[in-house]
Amino acid sequence: MTTPLADDHNHFPGLSRIGALLADPGRAAMLWALMDGSARPAGELTMIAGLSPSAASAHLARLTDGGLLALEVRGRHRYFRIASAEIAASIEALANVAQVSAPQRAAPRPARTVPLEMRYARTCYDHMAGELSVRLYERMLEQGLLTLHGASLDATAQGAERFAAWGIDLSTQHSRRRRFACTCPDWSVRRPHLGGALGAALLEAWSAHGWVERTQRPRVLRVTPAGQQQFDAFLAG
DSSP: OOOOOSTTSTTSTTHHHHHHHHHSHHHHHHHHHTTTSOOEEHHHHHHHHTOOHHHHHHHHHHHHHTTSEEEEEETTEEEEEESOHHHHHHHHHHHHHHHHHSOGGGOOOOGGGSOHHHHHSEEETTEEESHHHHHHHHHHHHTTSEEEETTEEEEOHHHHHHHHHTTOOHHHHHTSSSOSOEEEEOTTTSSEEEEHHHHHHHHHHHHHTTSEEEOSSTTBEEEOHHHHHHHHHHHHO
8 A cells, every 4th residue: 555645635735735846946946036025027036046938937837826926917027926924934944944954965054154144134035034133032032022822922011012112013913914923943043033924014113213224135134333233232131
């Protein structure tokens, strides 16, 4: 008797289908390029993946049909983006698993060899990741601003005051059609950072305050002197 490979059985619904979509290096390269939250045209993704236009088109169609990418049509051009924040968080988590479980002969670069600016502060789809984000999240827990229940988080009354001071209305974030707050494994630090609607709102607020800003390098965030002062004060407080 052979083990079934299809997803027709409820023991592992959808897992092999998603695994097949991620297994191809070209498709994986396209997905990783979109992890900065951007929408990119098919031609740009074709060059990133190093594929022929016809092959890239087929891969993009599979990723879109499989629900991992969303298609935006702008005039005569087609743009692709990660379909949701939850999918982006899953990809980041799988990158973390790949760091831990890869055989030694094919192991990805250890975190210490990842460029410093990428390790320190970067985007993970629509929220902040990297060493600074991990430290800020851990400090929020230490100060009792957040309570952790499994992988889900909620804000305390003290946390609501702090987030309001940063310009975040928690009721608005709770009303969004996504998880309010959750942990997201950080592939470079290998400890969780803050994701969900609250994580996205924090990045938006800190950007509006001029504490962090995007750079020309995909996903890399620059922490401004004013931002570093604010973050250092929070971490030391």
